[in-house]
Amino acid sequence: MTTTVRTEGIGPSAVFALPWLVAAERGYFAAEDIEVEFVKNRAEQTLTEPAEDHQLVDSIRNHVPFEEGRVDLYRACEWGQIRRAHDSRRGAKIIGKRSSIAVMALMAAPGSPYTYPQTLANAPIAVSFHNGNHYAAIQMLEGFLTGPEIKTVGYHTLDGYHAVKKGEAAAVALSEPWIALAEKQGFQKVIETHYAGLELAAPDFDPAVYAACNRAIGRAIADINADKRRYLHYLIDSLPEEFHGELTPDDFHLPRLRYAEPAPYTREEFEKSYAWMRQWGLIESGAAYTDLVVELPGTDARK
Template identity: 45%
Template sequence: MSEKHTIKTVRSGAIFTLPYLVGLEKGYFAEEAIDLQLVEPGSYETAIKPIEDHHLVTSIGAIAKPFENGDVSFYRACEWGQVRRAQDSGRGHIVSKRASVASQAIFVRPDSPANHPQDLANKTVAVNFHHGSHYLAIQTLEGFVEPEELKVVHVGGPADRIRALRDGTVDAVAVMEPFITLALKQGYRLIAEAFYTGSEIASPDVEPEVYEAIDRAIRKAVADISSDVRPYLHYFVDEVPEDLGSISENDIQTWRLRYTDPAPYSQKEFDQTYRWLLKWGLVESGSDFGSLVTNQLPDQLPAQITSPITVSAQD
């Protein structure tokens, strides 16, 4: 493209936004005539006490509000949440899978009697409703405990969840990096962990050629991250609030940081996710692939997921 385009997107956690941070740092967006601007999300909806009913928490939360308000043109989040938000949104559709393949890990306190997932039956697991921690906690635990024994509760963002676990407000938490590293360093007990994909939602004003230019920059950044992630670990270290302690770059297990080239979101993936959301009452019926998904990337073979080849001091 010869004409320069200014595009704004949400600056979510480094685990989800790292390719954008690297692309900006390396000038890959500028090379594509994209003036990419990262906008800070709104505040997480934090509960004074854990909320048990997900209907009491909006799906249009911190990361989605700037989009719904028209302040940004696109944003990324977990696959399940994006299907729900695409249904609830008045502005956008799912346009591709995201580059980040993140994980959520479930932890308990060091003094907890829990040692494996079955031990969390009827125990409160703190999550952020309608985000990856919420959905992945259910998918992780539903194979181990009965549905009526699965007690996910809304607390808020990852820092709030760690505080709730520290203070004994909940029995367990689900968190992503860098809070996985923090929890491990502080001696919290890991019960289960799983990786999951996500997707991008964009507004109609992002033209296909603009999104393809953004995609080319992201692919260059993914290649850099996969070659050597160490120059970018400071983004994770900087996200840990001082009141929770600290981590160093050497504490981070780099095999957890997985990024892949973005790809179209297939109908098969959508249908499987939509059926699961319906089963748990996490989305309304009446939508389909055609109404929620408008792929903006050309059809291509599935990208190969790559992990950084470097190792940290604790690998």
């Protein structure tokens, strides 16, 4: 009997869902008697102007279909998923690590004075609040700047990109394929990092189905890592229409794209990230690993 799994995977999250897209393309889900339906995420809360206070922005806004029950699981950055599991009205649970080891870079306009991290002190940095670029931007800069000197401002990615071009923001936090686009258009990179992600699932999502999905994902990851260029069309097609035709596979630095086998999310990892979020006022106190994370059978959650 075929099981249907509904997940995010088209549009701006294509880079994070690439193993899922490839597993579907290659028939690996079908081999596990799973049919995957890809659902495009959308914004619940539209930002009509730059937002300076992340507390006024809903952490779940991009993932309303999950909260409405139209998506079974989805993937995003580690910190954001901790926050969304905490905030979820549906009772979302962290079920495992995302296979995409995401890259994030702070990119400044061509020829701008923002040439290394310290030059961004007290300068507006365009991020998407409660997403990986928000948290990664802080982590990249906290080794160079004091807390009050880091000025993140909430934008949608496209708006933040244009804000930098117009001189309204000093830098914008970008993942792929936006990094490749920015570099092709002459932006200068200030700093870059890789970071982990997590998958959130419905509270009643079957662990056996998740294990079957991960077997398919593992096969897809082997394909991606053997020939990344073959699957770059998913990333290129995810850019807004105004940039269609701008990028080719030759524009990507392939080592930036990193995919690893699915793995459980441990208590130690959670405690470290949760403590950092508390330090920066990015989540309330009182959340516990056992409240937010599914401890799957046969895994050691301690390490």
